[in-house]
Amino acid sequence: MVRVGVPAWVSSGFLAGFPSEVALVQIGPEPIGEIEIDFWVAPISAREATQVFPHLRGVRVVQSLYAGVDWLQPLLPPGITLCDGQGMHNIPTAEWVIAAILNSLKYFSLYGALQRARDWRGRNKAEEHYRAIHRTTQINFPPVLQEELYGKRVMIIGYGSIGRSIEARLLPFGAEIIRVARTSRSGVEPVERLLDLLPEADIVVLIVPQTPETTGMIGAREFARMKQGALLVNAARGPVVDTAALLAALEKGWIRAALDVTDPEPLPADHPLWSVPNVFITPHVAASSPMLLPRAMAFAATQVARYLTGEPLQNVVTGSY
Numbered sequence: 001m002v003r004v005g006v007p008a009w010v011s012s013g014f015l016a017g018f019p020s021e022v023a024l025v026q027i028g029p030e031p032i033g034e035i036e037i038d039f040w041v042a043p044i045s046a047r048e049a050t051q052v053f054p055h056l057r058g059v060r061v062v063q064s065l066y067a068g069v070d071w072l073q074p075l076l077p078p079g080i081t082l083c084d085g086q087g088m089h090n091i092p093t094a095e096w097v098i099a100a101i102l103n104s105l106k107y108f109s110l111y112g113a114l115q116r117a118r119d120w121r122g123r124n125k126a127e128e129h130y131r132a133i134h135r136t137t138q139i140n141f142p143p144v145l146q147e148e149l150y151g152k153r154v155m156i157i158g159y160g161s162i163g164r165s166i167e168a169r170l171l172p173f174g175a176e177i178i179r180v181a182r183t184s185r186s187g188v189e190p191v192e193r194l195l196d197l198l199p200e201a202d203i204v205v206l207i208v209p210q211t212p213e214t215t216g217m218i219g220a221r222e223f224a225r226m227k228q229g230a231l232l233v234n235a236a237r238g239p240v241v242d243t244a245a246l247l248a249a250l251e252k253g254w255i256r257a258a259l260d261v262t263d264p265e266p267l268p269a270d271h272p273l274w275s276v277p278n279v280f281i282t283p284h285v286a287a288s289s290p291m292l293l294p295r296a297m298a299f300a301a302t303q304v305a306r307y308l309t310g311e312p313l314q315n316v317v318t319g320s321y
């Protein structure tokens with residue numbers, strides 16, 4: 001009988017979809033002794049996975065519950081098939097990206113501060129913010145109290161399943177899309193053209209995995225090619241962006257940013273990113289919603305069924321991703 005290891009904290013209701021022919025082995029975060037399994041549904045915590053894996057024997061397939069597997073790959077010796085969670089996070093991550101863009105363009109952080117201060121007339125600061133970030137001395141009438149997403153050119157770097165989900169939510173707003181991926185295809189530009197394409201983008205969305213190739217891919221050169229006032233949205237991994245270069249670009253008012261991930265992470269309380277101008281930060285929450293676990297376990301159950309019948313597994317990781 002095929003033995004499938006699952007985290008002990010997953011309640012039985014989420015395990016109902018697994019084939020009845022398998023033996024489910026619930027594994028706690030601090031196991032004792034050896035545990036024989038064939039298929040491991042890895043926990044979402046890198047710390048827990050690191051503690052559990054040395055106790056496992058006979059593992060042939062590992063299913064990640066995350067799209068990114070850079071934290072899991074170092075644990076696994078050659079010969080084990082690793083499958084990522086591509087597709088599981090499309091909805092919440094894409095929604096976070098849209099919300100982060102709108103938060104920046106609609107100046108919600110500014111208006112939230114005015115609400116807490118009970119300051120209605122302070123809305124005039126929005127015009128000052130607009131002129132500062134776009135380096136214009138023009139005084140508008142009526143005053144600029146927000147910006148529109150309509151007509152903005154949005155570059156999606158990492159045009160995979162999440163990138164396509166982001167695009168699907170941007171198009172109804174009337175945004176134009178520039179698609180960038182590791183390899184070119186019809187309608188998708190290769191990442192080698194990034195420096196040429198950056199000046200065209202009003203908004204740059206990062207949704208790439210962390211690999212040796214993507215680490216530091218947005219640095220001083222790339223920031224220098226961005227438009228004055230462009231918005232950088234990082235929903236990928238913190239190390240994809242050079243933090244020192246990001247700080248410099250923010251401090252001089254060249255760009256603005258919305259970040260769900262940072263480098264380092266967690267971001268220390270005394271880190272300058274917290275207080276630098278024109279940045280909005282959330283603590284790595286973009287993929288987390290009440291629907292994540294049921295969606296993830298349903299996919300894992302489907303993968304186990306494929307394994308049982310000898311069908312090809314989905315989302316098999318080859319190379320660095």
